[in-house]
Amino acid sequence: MNTEHLAYILEAYKCGSVNKAAKNCYISQSTLSSIIKNVEDEIGYPLFRRTRTGLSPTPEGEVFMTHAEKIIIERRNIQRIPESMAENNNLSIICARSAFVLQCFFDFKKHFPCENSHDAFLEAGLRENLRTVVAQKCRVGIMVLFERVIPKYIDLADQYNLDFKVLKRSIPASVMHAKTHPIAQKKEVTLADLAQHPFVADAHIDYDDTLAILGLPDKHNFLYICDRGTIYDAVRKGGYVSIGISIPASDAALLGCQCRPIQDAEPMAVAFIHSRNFQLNARENQFIRYLTQRLEENYPTVSHPS
Template sequence: MNTLHFKYAVEIEKTRSITQAAENLYMAQPNLSKAIKELENSLGITIFRRTSKGVIPTDQGMKFLAYAKQILIQLDNMEAISSPDRSKERKMRISVPRAGYISKAFSEYIAASDPADDMEVYFCETNSLRSIENVRDNGYNFGIIRYNTAHEKYFTDYLAEKNLETQLLWEYEMLAVMSAEHPAAEEEDLTYAGLSAHYAELCQGDDAVPYVPGAVEKLFEANRPAGTKVRRICMFDRGSSLDFLLTVPQSFMLDSPVPDSLCGKYGLVQRRCSFPDNSFRDILIYSAGRRLTDIELALVNRLYEVRNEAAFKEYI
């Protein structure tokens, strides 16, 4: 059995197209089709079937591809052992939510790296479903997803379906983050209902839950006063969000606790903000059976350290 054919099959699954996969692999389409046919014959199964949505794996194909990905990862790890120069490479793709503690940990990790090392790192801030897709289909080493605990079952089932393993990074309550000039910055006993009734809410666009369209909006809608006009601005760039909070001091954002150093840098304050469903989790995700490398573990450890800076602080 030719393990190179495993790579071909994984590429077809990723692109959902034999034509596109052949182009990505720099080979002729007939040669790719022949290689997959030989692989299917040697396994005695059909890996792919054609549909109106493209080429997709069969049930047996899904099981094969899960094992194939693990084998390719292990082969890459074995190559690293025999290549001394590989130990000095930092090649990594990570997909994460927009969170101050994550960006701070990442920046500090890069700052502490050896300038003599080769480096190629992709740091993608996006929503949870896209992070799952990135880890599952787009070659990302690992990801972090964020969800409300009320939706945990949906994410747990979806991650199992995608053959991804998980590790709890942080469970926390969202805080209201706002400019120090915000009219409510010094008020006591802030509530989401009160803030959303009087001020514009800056959202980060992570509003999708597997199998349940509109679940996030329904959750927040249930915590707004009846008849409240919705004033929500969705931004997908963390830097723009911070600038917006300063430029529009009557706005606020719900976020995981932010390290004090970042709040001071951007002139922000963060306050406890009560609402019944205020329980969230950040979860580390990676392919089942995969072991994180030393350089990946170094970043994960830094994430836990920066998390602790914010987690053990008392908020009012």
């Protein structure tokens, strides 16, 4: 057994088909079938059940895939050691889709220009965010999440040797809607109001970590979209609403939208993750400080009298 064979087997697991996986891996179907059989013979138990519709993992196979994926990730990490240790000031960030964080990124680059930098800013759901940092495809992950799920992601980060630090708590969850949307006529917006209207969300969103917390059933009228521009179009022109942390009113106006707090929604937070295998470079530290400052300015902590 070698790590390349593990990668092929994982692809068969994800595809549920030897034929599809073989094409994706650029090997023959017979070669992949032989690899699976040889590994099964070596470990002494079957990984898959063969059915008319393709492959389905055995219970032992499910556990095997979990460990195999960690091995593949660590192989990538080993291959990228020189890259991770390189002295540079590039920003390599993956973020849960957030107009606020993206604007902070643009503003940071404007206020603190860096010549010859090769920066990257990707967007994905929370789990994909974590997987991307674990695989060292991005060095820093910015997570916008409900406070309720913070312990869950702290545990996941620890399992994969990541540092998890909360930058700001108690951020009101807000709804984004068109200026002409019926919700715009309400003095206050509640979760019950959201349930009355179609909802647009990022295609990579994690239902249990987001929409379920809002009390929206999985049979609700959802539209899942992969890019930010189309989400804005769905809000402006399609009568959809979306949620997240608010953006300044001036920015929302440029988009033809409004952002308003949801009165009875649970609070949200912003956190960041990075691998414990390396230290943040000077510019990464500077960006995290800048983002923290902007979060404090835009979502000031409200002190309640005792």
